[in-house]
Amino acid sequence: MSAHDGGRAMTNSQQQAQEIAAGYQFDGAALELGTVVVDGQVDPTARVRIPMRTLNRHGLVAGATGTGKTKTLQGIAEQLSRAGVPVVLADIKGDLSGLSRPGESSDKLTARAAETGDADWHPSAYPTEFVSLGTTGIGVPIRATITSFGPVLLSKVLGLNETQESTLGLIFHWADRNGLALLDLKDIRAVITHLTSPEGKEDLKGIGGVSAATAGVILRALVNLEADGGDTFFGEPELDPADLLRTAGGQGVITLFELGAQSARPVMFSTFLMWVLADLFQTLPEVGDVDKPKLVFIFDEAHLLFAGASKAFLEQVEQTVRLIRSKGVGVFFCTQLPTDIPNPVLSQLGARIQHALRAFTPDDQKALSKTVRTYPKTAAYDLEQALTSLGTGEAIVTVLSERGAPTPVAWTRIAPPRSLMDTIGDTAITQRAQAGPLYAKYGQTIDRESAYEILTAKVEAAEPEPAAPKPKPEESTAERIMSNPAVKSFLRSAATAAGREISRSIFGTRKR
C-alpha cells in the first residue's frame, strides 16, 4: 500500500513516520532530538522534539553502556545553551567537557546530521564552566557549609543507618536552635565532641533521644570522612546558586561538575549535586509554567544517587523533583536501567529517551518488560523487540506535548552534537577553570583561622570587663562549646555563632 504525496510515492513506513512526527509539532519553541525511524528507514523530515514548555516536567535518558546516552545529553545541553537556558551537568567520565570545543566535521557526521534533521550542522563550542567538589579536583573548587548541607544529605554521605540519621537530625536541630552555623567538618565534630564530653552532659540531656553511643558512631564516621579527604568539600566560600544561572552572549552557560579523580567518591558527588538542586529550590522564585525553563539540571549516572538511600533521602529527592517544577527547573536523570530510579521519582519524568537495553539475564528481561509497560500503546513498533535492537545513538522516545499529553512513541535517530564528542583532557579543563570568572570567587578556601578569630572576637565583645561584681551573664552555647577542654583540642575549629535560630527546608537543607 502506498499513498501519494505530490507525485512521490509514500511507502507505508514513511506514512507511519509522518503520522508519528505529527504528534511532535508544537506551537512554541522545541528542542530537536532527531528524526523518526520506521522499519529501519529514517525519515529526515519526521522530527522528534521536546517542547521547551514541558522541560520542567523532567525527563529520563536511559540505556546500556555505549548506546549513546552521553551524546544525547550533550545535544540537549547544546540546544538549551543556544536557547539561552543555563544547564548544570554531572560530567562523570569527563567526556562532556567536549562541549567547550567545536566538533570535528566528517562526511559521516554531516550525513548523520542531515538524516536527523540538522542540515545546518556546523562545528560549534558552547560557554562552559568547569567546577569540582572540594579543592582536590580539576575544576573550580566548590563547597557547601555543613549547616547548609543538613543532616539528611550528610547521613547519606556518611552511610548512616536510619537510627543514626535521626540522631544526626536531632544534633543539627540543637545546633540550629542555638544559632550555631557549622561551617566545616571540624565544626560538627566539635559539637558532637562537646555533647559526648562530661561538660556537655546537660546539653545532651536537653536534646533528648540521643544516645552517647550513637553520637560516638557518627563522630567516628566524620573522622573517617575527614581522613579520607572529605574535609575539602565543606566550608566557605559556599556555592552561590546564582552562579549556575548565567548566560554569556545570549547563550546559557553550561556548568559541568567534573567527577575527575574523585571517582572513588561517587556517593559524595551525587549527594552534593542533590544539595545544589535543593539549594536552587530554596533560592529561586516561584514562576509556574514558563515558555522555556530557567535552568535544566542533568544527573548522569543517577543510580549513584539512589543506591542504598534512606527513606528520608528518597523523600527529599522525590519532593525536590516534584516541587522544583514550579520554579521553572527541569531535571533529567540519566542511568542504565529505568528501574534504577525509584517509582515515585520515575513517575514524575515526563520525557523518556530510552536507548538500547540488553536482555541477557532474567533480571534484564524483567526490566525490559517493565520498561515496555511504561510506554503508550504503539502500532508502529513491537517495543520489546525495538528496545533490544536500537542502533547506537537511537532511542525510543515519548515526551509530553505542550498540553501535557504523551506524544506518540517514536523510534528516534538522535542528531549528533555540534561540539567535540570527546574529552578535552584534565589539563585543558584545569586551564579553562582557572581562566574563568568563578575562579577568583571560589579558588581559595576562606581561612578557618579567621573564622575562629571572628568568633572569639565576638565572644569577647559580648562580654565587656565587668567593672563591678554583677551576676554572671549566662554563658552562650557557643561559649560553652569553646571553653570545653575536649573541644579545645580542635584549636581552629569553631561553631560560629549565627546569633539567631537557623531554619531548615522540608529537604533538611538550610533555608536562606
Ligand SMILES: Nc1ncnc2c1ncn2[C@@H]1O[C@H](COP(=O)(O)OP(=O)(O)O)[C@@H](O)[C@H]1O
Ligand atoms: N547522537 C549521536 N551521534 C553520533 N554518534 C553518536 C551519537 N550517540 C552515540 N554516538 C556514538 O556512540 C558512542 C557511544 O556513545 P555514548 O554517548 O558515549 O554512550 P553511553 O553514554 O551510553 O555509554 C559515541 O562515542 C559516538 O561515537
Ligand SMILES: [Mg+2]
Ligand atoms: Mg556515558
